[in-house]
Amino acid sequence: MNPSETTEILEDDATLQLDANDNLRHLLTLKGLSSTLLTEILDDAEYYLTAPGELPARTQSLAGRTVGNLFFEPSTRTRASFDLAGRRLGADVLNLDVNTSSRKKGESILDTIYTLEAMQIDLMVVRDASAGVPAFIARHVKDHVCVLNAGESDLSHPTQGLLDILTIRQHKPDFANLTVAIVGDIQHSRVAMSASQGLQTLGIGELRLISPPAFAPDADRFPGAMIVDNLADGLKDADVVMALRIQRERIGNLDGVPGIDEYFAHYGVSHASMQHAKPDAIVMHPGPMNRGIEIEGTLADGPSSVITEQVTNGVAVRMAVLDRVGKIMAAR
Amino acid sequence: MNPSETTEILEDDATLQLDANDNLRHLLTLKGLSSTLLTEILDDAEYYLTAPGELPARTQSLAGRTVGNLFFEPSTRTRASFDLAGRRLGADVLNLDVNTSSRKKGESILDTIYTLEAMQIDLMVVRDASAGVPAFIARHVKDHVCVLNAGESDLSHPTQGLLDILTIRQHKPDFANLTVAIVGDIQHSRVAMSASQGLQTLGIGELRLISPPAFAPDADRFPGAMIVDNLADGLKDADVVMALRIQRERIGNLDGVPGIDEYFAHYGVSHASMQHAKPDAIVMHPGPMNRGIEIEGTLADGPSSVITEQVTNGVAVRMAVLDRVGKIMAAR
Amino acid sequence: MNPSETTEILEDDATLQLDANDNLRHLLTLKGLSSTLLTEILDDAEYYLTAPGELPARTQSLAGRTVGNLFFEPSTRTRASFDLAGRRLGADVLNLDVNTSSRKKGESILDTIYTLEAMQIDLMVVRDASAGVPAFIARHVKDHVCVLNAGESDLSHPTQGLLDILTIRQHKPDFANLTVAIVGDIQHSRVAMSASQGLQTLGIGELRLISPPAFAPDADRFPGAMIVDNLADGLKDADVVMALRIQRERIGNLDGVPGIDEYFAHYGVSHASMQHAKPDAIVMHPGPMNRGIEIEGTLADGPSSVITEQVTNGVAVRMAVLDRVGKIMAAR
Numbered sequence: 001m002n003p004s005e006t007t008e009i010l011e012d013d014a015t016l017q018l019d020a021n022d023n024l025r026h027l028l029t030l031k032g033l034s035s036t037l038l039t040e041i042l043d044d045a046e047y048y049l050t051a052p053g054e055l056p057a058r059t060q061s062l063a064g065r066t067v068g069n070l071f072f073e074p075s076t077r078t079r080a081s082f083d084l085a086g087r088r089l090g091a092d093v094l095n096l097d098v099n100t101s102s103r104k105k106g107e108s109i110l111d112t113i114y115t116l117e118a119m120q121i122d123l124m125v126v127r128d129a130s131a132g133v134p135a136f137i138a139r140h141v142k143d144h145v146c147v148l149n150a151g152e153s154d155l156s157h158p159t160q161g162l163l164d165i166l167t168i169r170q171h172k173p174d175f176a177n178l179t180v181a182i183v184g185d186i187q188h189s190r191v192a193m194s195a196s197q198g199l200q201t202l203g204i205g206e207l208r209l210i211s212p213p214a215f216a217p218d219a220d221r222f223p224g225a226m227i228v229d230n231l232a233d234g235l236k237d238a239d240v241v242m243a244l245r246i247q248r249e250r251i252g253n254l255d256g257v258p259g260i261d262e263y264f265a266h267y268g269v270s271h272a273s274m275q276h277a278k279p280d281a282i283v284m285h286p287g288p289m290n291r292g293i294e295i296e297g298t299l300a301d302g303p304s305s306v307i308t309e310q311v312t313n314g315v316a317v318r319m320a321v322l323d324r325v326g327k328i329m330a331a332r
Numbered sequence: 333m334n335p336s337e338t339t340e341i342l343e344d345d346a347t348l349q350l351d352a353n354d355n356l357r358h359l360l361t362l363k364g365l366s367s368t369l370l371t372e373i374l375d376d377a378e379y380y381l382t383a384p385g386e387l388p389a390r391t392q393s394l395a396g397r398t399v400g401n402l403f404f405e406p407s408t409r410t411r412a413s414f415d416l417a418g419r420r421l422g423a424d425v426l427n428l429d430v431n432t433s434s435r436k437k438g439e440s441i442l443d444t445i446y447t448l449e450a451m452q453i454d455l456m457v458v459r460d461a462s463a464g465v466p467a468f469i470a471r472h473v474k475d476h477v478c479v480l481n482a483g484e485s486d487l488s489h490p491t492q493g494l495l496d497i498l499t500i501r502q503h504k505p506d507f508a509n510l511t512v513a514i515v516g517d518i519q520h521s522r523v524a525m526s527a528s529q530g531l532q533t534l535g536i537g538e539l540r541l542i543s544p545p546a547f548a549p550d551a552d553r554f555p556g557a558m559i560v561d562n563l564a565d566g567l568k569d570a571d572v573v574m575a576l577r578i579q580r581e582r583i584g585n586l587d588g589v590p591g592i593d594e595y596f597a598h599y600g601v602s603h604a605s606m607q608h609a610k611p612d613a614i615v616m617h618p619g620p621m622n623r624g625i626e627i628e629g630t631l632a633d634g635p636s637s638v639i640t641e642q643v644t645n646g647v648a649v650r651m652a653v654l655d656r657v658g659k660i661m662a663a664r
Numbered sequence: 665m666n667p668s669e670t671t672e673i674l675e676d677d678a679t680l681q682l683d684a685n686d687n688l689r690h691l692l693t694l695k696g697l698s699s700t701l702l703t704e705i706l707d708d709a710e711y712y713l714t715a716p717g718e719l720p721a722r723t724q725s726l727a728g729r730t731v732g733n734l735f736f737e738p739s740t741r742t743r744a745s746f747d748l749a750g751r752r753l754g755a756d757v758l759n760l761d762v763n764t765s766s767r768k769k770g771e772s773i774l775d776t777i778y779t780l781e782a783m784q785i786d787l788m789v790v791r792d793a794s795a796g797v798p799a800f801i802a803r804h805v806k807d808h809v810c811v812l813n814a815g816e817s818d819l820s821h822p823t824q825g826l827l828d829i830l831t832i833r834q835h836k837p838d839f840a841n842l843t844v845a846i847v848g849d850i851q852h853s854r855v856a857m858s859a860s861q862g863l864q865t866l867g868i869g870e871l872r873l874i875s876p877p878a879f880a881p882d883a884d885r886f887p888g889a890m891i892v893d894n895l896a897d898g899l900k901d902a903d904v905v906m907a908l909r910i911q912r913e914r915i916g917n918l919d920g921v922p923g924i925d926e927y928f929a930h931y932g933v934s935h936a937s938m939q940h941a942k943p944d945a946i947v948m949h950p951g952p953m954n955r956g957i958e959i960e961g962t963l964a965d966g967p968s969s970v971i972t973e974q975v976t977n978g979v980a981v982r983m984a985v986l987d988r989v990g991k992i993m994a995a996r
Contacts, residue, residue, distance in 0.1 A: 050452075052449075052452070052474055052476060053454070053474070053475070053476030053661070055396040055397065056452040058396055064719040064720065065719065066748065076428060076429075077447055080426055080428065080451065081451060083426060084398065084451055084453075087424050088424075092752075094744055094747060094748065096740060096744065097740075107951075107952035107953065108953075108955065111951065111955075112952075114972050115951060115952075115975050116744075117716075118972040118973070118974075118975035118976045119744060119748055119975060119978075119979055120714075120716070120720040120748075120976070121748075122717070142716055143717070144716060144717030287439075287443065288439035288443060288444075288447075289439065289440075291440065291443075307446075308446050308447070308449070308450040310450075311447050312450045312451070312452070332717070382784075384781075384784070384806055385786070385806070385807070385808030387728040387729065388730065388784040390728055408760060412758055412760065412780075412783065413783060416783055416785075419756050619775065619779060620771035620779075639778075640778050640779070640782040642782075643778075643782035643783060644782045644784070647783050
């Protein structure tokens with residue numbers, strides 16, 4: 001990023017994503033989105049689900065539009081998911097490895113954005129390691145351009161949150177009586193943040209965030225959540241257990257953070273630890289998994305796992321969001 | 333690859349690729365495919381050939397399907413060939429540089445595959461440096477998913493074999509009376525393996541494998557082939573001469589392997605050495621060529637060369653195979 | 665490049681790009697193209713412009729054709745621009761990172777080209793750091809294949825020249841009375857070369873090339889242009905001011921070349937230096953910009969700047985050229 005570019009997080013980032021009629025025009029964060037809007041997006045996403053082996057759902061609602069995949073951080077699955085979502089709505093998708101090109105040449109983010117805008121790339125999917133970048137871009141694009149956050153620092157990953165919530169809703173629709181436990185490096189997890197924000201808006205019964213003390217989040221980042229450091233306590237009678245991917249380099253190098261084996265023993269989501277949860281609890285993971293570290297391999301492959309459903313729902317949720325902002329854009 | 337993943341080559345890999353009605357549902361190897369099936373594929377491929385300058389052949393038989401190009405080894409031409417083949421059949425094609433992404437993150441092959449499957453990528457084109465990977469994947473995908481081997485270790489490159497055989501058939505259809513000579517590093521060549529397997533099934537007259545002694549294959553890997561270390565003897569009255577790409581780093585660093593100049597003098601396919609072959613013999617090479625090492629440049633550009641026809645046939649053969657497995661998939 | 669490949673610049677490169685009826689069949693350079701032809705291309709390009717927020721212009725004139733983007737030098741914006749141009753004309757576009765693949769394997773340029781040709785990639789967009797490569801390729805492809813130069817050494821970047829000229833024409837159509845000033849490292853600039861060639865063919869009033877003495881071009885490369893080393897003199901009463909991107913590594917390391925701050929003070933296109941130009945002068949830059957080095961950021965974002973229009977025109981110009989050579993190709 002150009003040092004002169006200010007990407008601090010502003011108070012109005014959550015409202016920035018809604019237009020005057022409260023329609024979604026960017027997707028920057030799940031924070032501040034109403035339960036009505038969240039529910040509408042989830043309902044739309046259901047429409048794009050077809051059975052394995054059938055042709056994937058397909059429309060022409062973005063025909064003629066161009067989606068730009070701007071990943072300033074490497075990614076395979078999220079990028080592929082947005083790529084397929086865009087194409088299955090009839091859009092052209094341009095994958096831009098901004099990592100290895102413009103930025104290396106010292107170009108500012110905004111100049112890259114203005115260039116893409118001038119090429120009539122009207123839907124920009126942005127992943128960036130720095131907090132504030134998607135909102136920063138959204139504040140600067142032309143009125144007809146939409147920005148979708150595809151992963152932002154430790155802060156936000158709204159389409160991941162939506163796919164997680166959709167998956168939970170498919171299996172456990174009674175949110176008011178639901179206990180969801182998220183296990184892992186909560187402090188650094190944009191996945192935990194977005195899922196928590198959406199689940200709380202939808203009135204989840206109880207949200208527990210389980211981590212070693214060194215990975216515990218600041219409580220004010222997750223208002224209303226229970227912060228727990230004992231796995232057995234955290235999983236007790238949970239309906240949904242979500243293991244987070246752990247950065248291997250973070251384990252064992254930090255004071256108070258256990259090594260790999262110890263991590264699995266104390267915080268691994270396993271057949272053993274799942275004994276504390278409800279018998280019909282489902283197991284989730286955003287992928288890619290470190291089998292044997294944060295999750296037991298046979299559990300991930302077993303009947304309680306909904307991990308591949310999360311991936312399928314990911315394409316559907318991204319289609320729903322792209323279609324929604326595309327329609328708002330066309331109507332303006 | 334995840335160390336816990338077993339990709340050993342199993343007895344039934346050759347049968348794994350056929351369904352209960354002996355229809356092709358994966359393409360893992362040419363070994364074990366019947367001459368009827370091989371001939372059908374070659375006939376289909378002919379259908380996709382158009383004259384240079386005309387529009388390439390195009391159908392919508394894979395419209396709505398998604399092809400994933402999973403290259404765990406770098407490739408330009410094979411990947412481009414599959415990419416064009418898929419798109420010219422109406423499919424969406426997703427190119428995945430698995431090299432530089434998931435695998436680096438320590439994700440297991442199967443988790444990558446399950447992820448792509450969950451995104452409804454139903455046709456997976458796989459290249460991998462390790463033997464057994466395509467079959468390993470084929471054993472684990474859902475019933476409706478098809479796996480195509482795009483190059484596997486030293487072992488198998490079935491679409492390359494098919495394009496080679498198609499090119500030979502176009503020029504020399506009388507297989508029973510045909511002598512085919514393959515020259516180069518036979519021991520490490522998946523190209524030689526696949527061509528040999530297919531040609532022998534189709535009842536080729538004589539197959540000669542010519543290499544320096546250090547590159548000679550184990551005889552039991554090529555049953556029925558004549559293993560020769562003298563180029564003049566090997567080329568004598570040959571109808572078809574196929575030079576293999578040599579890895580430069582293998583020449584001159586190995587006991588009993590000649591240096592570049594010596595290699596060309598003793599094993600180079602050249603105007604001089606082609607004097608031993610039949611006057612109307614054709615010259616082949618899978619590309620990319622090391623001109624002046626395994627093949628003489630002016631010979632590669634001359635009238636006996638069918639090297640660019642091989643490339644054209646490559647797209648056609650891949651269209652034929654993709655179309656075939658796609659139809660089986662749709663019928664299931 | 666293979667050392668045996670001769671890519672010297674030949675006398676007839678400029679004529680090579682026209683067929684017997686003076687139709688454009690390759691685009692290698694703006695040199696030698698008639699004002700009639702240039703004007704036709706610019707007129708065609710206007711047809712592909714739509715308002716921001718509207719759907720981009722779209723035809724099916726290249727439906728069924730395949731465009732190959734062969735970038736032997738890295739690029740994001742020019743590649744994206746050609747990619748979108750091809751797709752918006754209905755073509756399949758294949759992006760080939762030739763940098764990191766074939767060439768590394770020692771394959772010759774011509775073998776790469778013959779391979780793509782054999783895959784029925786009929787429109788080849790080529791960027792290369794070596795002078796003569798696009799013409800070299802054009803001399804060797806089949807009659808129906810078209811080559812478009814997307815940036816060649818310090819020598820030529822014809823679609824950039826066209827988009828610059830189109831942008832100028834939109835704002836300042838009275839070319840006979842126009843003064844255009846180009847500022848920067850003229851000596852190494854293919855952008856300056858192509859713009860100058862086209863503008864002079866179209867009878868521009870006055871062309872001034874402004875640079876530090878160390879970056880001044882050989883006068884015979886720019887016949888008819890005024891070579892100036894004082895910015896104030898060069899900008900005096902100019903209608904159009906084009907700043908060139910400077911390679912940072914060239915500043916401050918060369919005798920007689922000023923450091924960054926000094927460069928901006930003496931050769932920066934800024935609010936201050938623009939006082940010398942006409943009050944309604946427009947400001948251009950090919951991108952990506954080094955803000956604060958060759959151009960002042962607030963000027964680039966201000967009302968006199970037409971920089972994003974250049975980008976929009978870039979897609980339109982490339983569509984016009986692709987469509988034109990595609991039609992000639994189809995008619996042959």
